[in-house]
Amino acid sequence: MTQVLFILLLAASVAFFARTTWIFGRAVFAGTPEARPRLDDLPGRLMDVGIYFFGQKKVAEEGYGHRTSKHHLFIFWGFLVITIATVDIIVAGVIPGVSLRLLPDLLYQPLYLAIDVMNLMVLLMIVWAVIRRVIVQPRLIPWTLDAGLILGAIGSLMISHFLTHGYALAGVGESHWWMPVSSAVAKLLGDIGPSAAHRGEVMAYWAHVLIVLTFLNYLPYSKHIHLLGALPNIFARNRSERRLDMPKLNLEDETQWGVGKFEQFSWKSLLDTYACTECARCSNYCPAYNTGKNLSPMQLVHDIRYDMLDHTVARDRIKELEAQIVDMTAYSLSHGFDDAHPHPDLTQAKADLDAAKATEANMPRLTGGRIAEDTLWACTTCGACQEVCPVFIEHPLKILQMRQNLVLEQEKTPGELQRTFRNIERQSNPWGIANDQRMDWANGLEVPTIEENPDPEYILWVGCAGAFDARIIKQTRAMIKVLDTAGVDYAVLGHQEACTGDPARRAGNEMLFQALAEQNVETLKSVNAKKVVTSCPHCLHTLRHDYPQFGGNFEVVHHTQLIDHLFTEGKLKSEKSPVDTITYHDSCYLGRWNREFDAPRNILAAVGAPGGIKEMTRTKQHGMCCGAGGGRMFMEEHGERVNVNRTDEVIATGVSAVAVACPFCNIMLTDGMKTRDMENKVQVLDVAELVAQSIPDVPLSRLVRKKSAET
Ligand code: SF4
Ligand code: SF4
Structure with a gap:
């Protein structure tokens, strides 16, 4: 018994x-196909x-002082x-x-x-x-x-x-x-x-x-x-080197501009939502969450799941009632009922169906409703959440796809970003400075353009910050000194260079991004570019990982990788360290997304610092964002600022300088030092500036030397 x-x-x-x-499995397979083999x-x-x-x-992996048990x-x-x-x-x-x-x-x-x-x-x-x-x-x-x-x-x-x-x-x-x-x-x-x-x-x-x-x-x-x-x-995790795996949006298909409904996510993105262990590591490491913004990546994943299940259950109920109504209609007709005198059960089923449809229709929309707009805009796309997630959930991709929907379909772009997009459209740079000033940064230097040096080993991709921002122009000029000293064969695209489209793509404007990507790929192909070096990790990421979607396959390196190589080759040698003590701030797009943690540190070691090189607690793959990624560079930030939070960590190490390897990080930390009134006590230096200050001045520019050699 x-x-x-x-x-x-x-x-x-x-x-x-x-x-x-x-039922739950069916909900996942309501999603779209995956762009990448899984x-x-x-x-x-x-x-x-x-x-x-x-x-x-x-x-089991260690992070910084794991508050997550x-x-x-x-x-x-x-x-x-x-x-x-x-x-x-x-x-x-x-x-x-x-x-x-x-x-x-x-x-x-x-x-x-x-x-x-x-x-x-x-x-x-x-x-x-x-x-x-x-x-x-x-x-x-x-x-x-x-x-x-x-x-x-x-x-x-x-x-x-x-x-x-x-x-x-x-x-x-x-x-x-x-x-x-x-x-x-x-x-x-x-x-x-x-x-x-x-x-x-x-x-x-x-x-x-x-x-x-x-x-x-x-x-x-x-x-x-x-x-x-x-x-x-x-x-089914993403095993490719392209960690921020944004699919190319089909702009012809107006039914799907980004993700506005759960079924517009890929099946893998939906499967992610069943995998969350609620360990909260993602939120624990999230710069937005940690500075009080309305964004918890853990909650975001759960909200997508709730939305998917609520709709699935509601749609199942609708289907069930529709089937009942078909059966009951046949039954009531065969038993003498008609439209004027319907069977009471049929009347009830129709009322239930109307109620079920209304229930689904009244559910809040996913993008910009259940998941609020400010939640989506708070993300810096730093990737810290994805990095620490024990089950490989890809939060940033979801956020970016929902941003695409806000911008392209719902036309809900924050004012600052509208300005940024306009600047890029009109002047090919987010700052909106006239594009004919793109080479002004090089005034007084003899920098070879692609017309003057048509078959260089490297195209130096200057980037918009490197060309237009007063602080970063100094960094670009330092890079020229480094390249000239080491005798690197390079050229810049000059006025042919345009914004890579990184801010547009990460801020949801795929239409603008695709136009820029096509234009830049065409330019790079027309000059027969093979290797590209850039000081900007955002340009690096876009050129390396996004442009292959547009037929642009170039070998793209970061300037820290090239400088590290030049030191190893003996083409650079530091004579004096310009700093006493120094720490290094990891850029999210160079470090986490492109796995380059060593090259900048090797350079710091080659330049040296008599007082020592110190690591911050939040470092390497667990580095803390500066707050500028994902288009946030061009947005207002309310409440505690991410860059100031990171600046405080730099100051707490007691160093006299912090090295950076990204123009955005440079701008954000420089601003943070000003906010803390520490700009005269802690220098913010790009790695190229550090090297340039540690090597002797070059008497002649590389181009002059090359021309002399030819004559
Ligand atoms: S990418 Fe960074 S800012 Fe965005 S949710 Fe993840 S941890 Fe937070
Ligand atoms: S880190 Fe991953 S598993 Fe942990 S709460 Fe966040 S999404 Fe869930």
Whole structure:
């Protein structure tokens, strides 16, 4: 009888679970196809699952002072071990007498020792998770009913496990070394006699079974859906070097300009939403969240999931009612009802259908509604969230695609960005300075243009900041000195260069971006460019990763990579360090997105600093953004400013200079130093400026030398 009851209960639970999984799976596949292969390289992807899912590599990785606890690591591994015990219980329920106890002691005892100890560890982690939510980080990971139910269910599972085994051991008066915690529980229960122990064991066993089956069915509706979503998400992760993987928008297709509805995301973007473990690392590392902006990348992922599921459930209900109405119409006609005297059930079904349609129609729109406009504009596209996410969720791409919808479809572009776009359209630069002044930065220098040096080894891509911003012009001129000193064969495009379109693409104006990309690719091809060097990581990223979508395949290097190479080759040699102590601020687009952490540091080491080179706490892949990426360079910022937050960290190191490798970082930190009244105490220097100040002055420009050599 017990066996039959168990099997019926199990079958009902599994059937309900399968139905839910089907509905949730269908929701994901309502998404658009993926632009990039996500299921290629099977061995590599399986290896990823081993390393990142079972091995939990990213959860175990160290960041800066991880305020996010590693309790998830223990809960997960504990869960894997405990799953063995759960399967054991289910198998024994279906086929009485078949259980792990049939294994030889040599296997059974260590296995049960692991299960017993892991149960205790998970129980302790549950207690810690409660403390963390309620006391330690209530803003970051707020207490919710869902969290309460899940933590309560897992805790009850652990307790019922100990009670089941504790009662069993108490009943026979035994204790075993391989069940230390259960044996301790048995001791606590005392000498209760075999029949009371048996009753206790049966009750605890059934409580355990009921919790397992309820948990299984609640799981897809809870945050623990990641137990189902994380593994496939890791398997399908972006394995390419193009980490910020923006697909080229088909501007001909006016039905999809960016993402305004959940089904306009790709299936992989939707799958992401099932994978979130709610570890909150993304928000913990997010510069916008940490300076009080209305953006939590974790919440953003959840909001997309809620939107997807709300619509899916509503649409299923509509379909169900429509089918009912068809059946009922046929039934009522065959039973003498007509339009004037409809069957009451049909009338009711039609009313329900209207209500269901209204429910869906009244749901807030996803982009700019459920996810607010200021949330989307707060992002600097720094990539810190994606970097730390243990299950490879790609938050910035989602934000950028929703920005495209705001700008192109909803025409909701913030005023400052409208100005920036206009400037780019009219003058080919975001500052709006007349494009015929693009070469003014080189006044007094003999900088070879492509017309003067038609077949250079490198095209020096100056960038708009390098050509038009007064502070960055100094940096560009320093770079010229470095190139001339090392005898690099280069030329600039001069007035042929236009904005790469980075601010336009990251701020959602794909139309403007594509026009610029096509123009620049044509220019670079027309001069037969092979290698391009640029001081701007935003230009670097766009030229390297975005232009191949437009047929522009060039070898693009950052100036720090070239300078590092020139030092290694012995073509540059620093004679004196211009600074006493120095630290380096990582640019997000050079570091996180393009994985260049070493070249700038090698250069700092080559130049030297008598007082020492110091690292900040938030460094390399966990570097803190300056606040300028993603078009934010050209936007107002309210409340605590990201650049000032980073500047404070620089100041706290006590250095006399901070090196940067990006014009935007340079501008933002220079501004931060002014805000803190520290501009005369802490210099902000681009790496090229640092090198230029450490090498002797060049008597002749490279071009003059080349011309002399030719004559
Ligand atoms: S990209 Fe940076 S700013 Fe944007 S959500 Fe992620 S961490 Fe926050
Ligand atoms: S999105 Fe990733 S990093 Fe953020 S809470 Fe979810 S799992 Fe953690």
